[in-house]
Amino acid sequence: MRARSGQAWLILPASLVIILFMLLPLGLMAYVSILEKGLNGGVVWGSHTTEAYLSFAFERDLDDSLVLNTDYLQIFARSFGLSAITTILCLLLSLPTAFYMALQPERTRNGLIFLVTIPFWTNLLVRNYAWILLLRNGGLIDGLLRDAGLSSGSLNLLYSNTAIVLGLTYTFLPFMVLPIYASLEKLDVRLVEAAFDLGANRWQALRRVVLPLAMPGIVAGCILVFVPALGAYVTPELLGGGKSLMIGNLIQGQFGSARNWPFGAALAFALLAIVLLAMLVYLLRFRQAPAGAAP
């Protein structure tokens, strides 16, 4: 059925806002990534080159030949590694919690969902700042352990990869719990009870019936944690203390001190491509459109 004209007019403003200030800029970003960088920042319009993408792994030698440069590759590897560890940690923390939530009576469940979502709505900086207070030398964890005689001297927890993983896990935890909970909540209890009746003990029922049925939620959760973790800027900036760079910081740097817009745009575009790829794989695998899957 075609949209009636009244309908089209209603949908127009919101669509226009997003097309003009989101879709169009993303296209522009893709275009900038194949432009030559200007001498003092900015770009040279109309001068096309793949230099930005080449510089992911290579740099120009004095005689203009390409030599391998692993500086950025290391940052990519670190970003992927830290995001993967974050995803696994979130999964381990979320599985029992989501299952616990799904077993509760309806009222308790809604309350718990609310408790899970609240931190998401609070300021990202503030949430990460709270971890600075906990992790820094002389801070809460360091101080408590020292008072308990469990450590002597400083732990140096802050400004490390550990701190980044903790911060990222803390930031993205709700994105893991909610989809897993959603798939568990829809689960037909009779299937599990049938397993019980057929002599499965509770762990067998969990492993053979509950987990496979929760798989779409688990995969969605992993995507929803891994992808934004990969593009995180605030957490590595505040908890990594600048020495542990991730892709997000590298991108920001191109628009700040490094003044290399095409490279920044290329990095951002690569990140976007990963997001779209992850979503495509999910859609093809599970066929259930996660329209508006997650913030």
Add this chain to the structure above:
Amino acid sequence: MRVDPANRLWRYPGIRLAALLFFAFLYLPILVLIALSFNANDQATIWTGFSGQWYGVVLGNDDILRAARNSLVVATIATLVATLAATLAALGMATGRFAGQSLIQGLIALPLVVPEIVTAVATLLLFALIGLPLGLTTVIIAHTVFCVPFAYLPIRARLEGMDRTLTEAAGDLYANPWQSFRRVTLPLLWPGVLSGAMLAFIISLDDFVITYFVAGAGATTLPVYIFGMIRIGITPEVNAISALMLVVSIAVVSLSYLTARLRQDPSTSPATLTGHETRTGEPT
């Protein structure tokens, strides 16, 4: 899941403890921050006594007040524009199915899917291309975009939970479409609109990454200012202003949650807001 609590097989040892630890992990940092904001000394993390003095210092700081005013201006305008656009779109989407509807749905959800830093870069490039100087205007435009889906989702959820026979009844009673919208749909929709507006407001108030990219020197918002403070050092003022922001966010979101549930309708649980629908319409 509907579980028979009498069935002993449903008792999984340890998951209660795991869930407890999970919520402790989620809330301890927040509680520690709020507690430390009332610390009397200026050491930020060593407790010596209770005092509200740092809140006084924060509220007497002109730079912070200016940043807070910028944040409020941006959030208010972005919320109004985004909520209006989102309400119209939700109404349009609910009027009937049409070709390309899921495409529009995807378009509206786009700001939720694209990583913030990518949106930030893309938006900055657009403003650079059209030569719009960075300032409050650019921040407001950028915020309006990502506020649209946050306002849209609760409104759409509310519309979906609405009893269609009511508007049909209005039609049968000779109301014209405008009258039935004004007298039937809008009053029923209102809680959804308010709830969406509050979410948009808080998302705008809290945004940092995108604002950091598109705000010029004169358009420092509160989060951008706090970021600068944290980078300089950990001070009791940062504790106090952070605790304030936390409390405001939690208050507005709770209010939004309660508003969405006004009058019997459970269709907007917080889970729906992040796109994960829970089953609704069951008697509680």
